[in-house]
Amino acid sequence: REAPLVLGIETSCDETGVGIVRGTELLANVIASSMDEHARYGGVVPEVAARAHLEALGPSIDAALAASGVSLDDLDAVAVTSGPGLAGALMVGVGAAKALALAIEKPIYAVNHLVGHVGADLLDADAPLETPTIALLVSGGHTSLLVVRDLVSDVELLGETIDDAAGEAFDKVARVLGLPYPGGPEIDRAAIGGDPRAIRFPRGLTQPKDQAAHRYDFSFSGLKTAVARWVEQREAAGEPVPIADVAASFREAVADVLVTKAIAACTDLGVPRLLLGGGVVANARLRELAQERADAAGVALRVPPLSLCTDNGAMIAALGAQLIMAGHEPSGLSFGADSTLPA
Ligand code: KG4
Numbered sequence: 001r002e003a004p005l006v007l008g009i010e011t012s013c014d015e016t017g018v019g020i021v022r023g024t025e026l027l028a029n030v031i032a033s034s035m036d037e038h039a040r041y042g043g044v045v046p047e048v049a050a051r052a053h054l055e056a057l058g059p060s061i062d063a064a065l066a067a068s069g070v071s072l073d074d075l076d077a078v079a080v081t082s083g084p085g086l087a088g089a090l091m092v093g094v095g096a097a098k099a100l101a102l103a104i105e106k107p108i109y110a111v112n113h114l115v116g117h118v119g120a121d122l123l124d125a126d127a128p129l130e131t132p133t134i135a136l137l138v139s140g141g142h143t144s145l146l147v148v149r150d151l152v153s154d155v156e157l158l159g160e161t162i163d164d165a166a167g168e169a170f171d172k173v174a175r176v177l178g179l180p181y182p183g184g185p186e187i188d189r190a191a192i193g194g195d196p197r198a199i200r201f202p203r204g205l206t207q208p209k210d211q212a213a214h215r216y217d218f219s220f221s222g223l224k225t226a227v228a229r230w231v232e233q234r235e236a237a238g239e240p241v242p243i244a245d246v247a248a249s250f251r252e253a254v255a256d257v258l259v260t261k262a263i264a265a266c267t268d269l270g271v272p273r274l275l276l277g278g279g280v281v282a283n284a285r286l287r288e289l290a291q292e293r294a295d296a297a298g299v300a301l302r303v304p305p306l307s308l309c310t311d312n313g314a315m316i317a318a319l320g321a322q323l324i325m326a327g328h329e330p331s332g333l334s335f336g337a338d339s340t341l342p343a
């Protein structure tokens with residue numbers, strides 16, 4: 001049997017993603033972002049994101065079909081992100097996917113967004129996903145550590161942020177430094193030439209007392225507050241703020257915590273693979289430190305191309321294709337927004 005041809009729809013945050021795959025072959029990956037509309041608010045506004053999805057979905061589906069040369073009749077199934085994410089944003093994608101599936105009389109598969117990020121690696125033709133693997137997913141909306149033993153049947157959440165997501169911390173600290181939104185790329189740029197050891201910012205949930213309950217959890221709100229306080233004190237003393245040093249030291253603290261916990265999971269669970277995903281993977285220092293520590297620990301590091309790391313529809317389609325190939329039943333038309341992981 002030929003690998004299934006699946007159209008995937010992703011609307012959990014600010015990216016409207018429509019992708020088409022045949023099994024693990026990427027045929028189209030169309031992404032429309034409403035980031036510009038959120039910029040003046042300094043963060044993603046749920047209502048604005050939902051409206052933007054409503055406007056962008058139709059044209060994005062057309063564009064994905066045109067780019068792939070696939071017609072709706074050829075599709076074997078539709079896959080859609082059912083959670084986790086912004087409820088209103090998710091509902092737009094789920095509603096559209098159900099309508100499409102009904103109109104073309106094809107089955108629909110509801111998929112988990114986080115597992116979708118792991119599935120993105122299937123589409124990286126150079127070296128496809130191997131399991132078991134630890135997955136570190138970091139974006140503006142999530143910071144999660146997973147162990148993936150089987151993509152469609154055995155994914156376990158080891159830990160996640162108990163307050164801000166890592167990308168959110170970049171966005172908030174950028175604001176403290178007077179840099180525009182989104183803050184990640186701005187801080188990456190501002191850190192050039194800065195000394196990452198100039199200021200020792202706190203590493204959240206890494207103290208001995210955190211080891212039992214929060215070994216794989218993250219916390220970035222204390223770090224954000226520490227940066228804000230440090231900058232305020234400088235300003236109050238009438239001294240200039242060394243932006244490059246602050247940016248480099250902050251970025252180092254985030255990367256250090258993320259990589260330390262991910263490598264600890266690899267070591268503790270005896271899993272010699274680490275996969276990175278999410279928009280924060282664009283961070284140069286995070287990738288560098290992950291490579292260094294993975295090499296030292298004998299862990300194989302996988303970093304898919306950035307176009308597959310940020311939110312997209314192709315990863316959702318790829319996971320849908322895996323579900324079909326594993327013989328899973330379609331989801332039917334009565335599912336809602338849901339964030340459970342496959343058992
Ligand atoms: O996955 P993504 O595109 O989508 C959402 O979360 O919606 O991630 C966006 C997040 C933003 O918070 C942004 O500041 C962060 O990823 N980001 C970065 C970098 N590029 C984007 N964070 C750190 N360093 C970067 N170079």
Ligand code: ZN
Nearest residue numbers: 117139278311
């Ligand atoms: Zn995501």
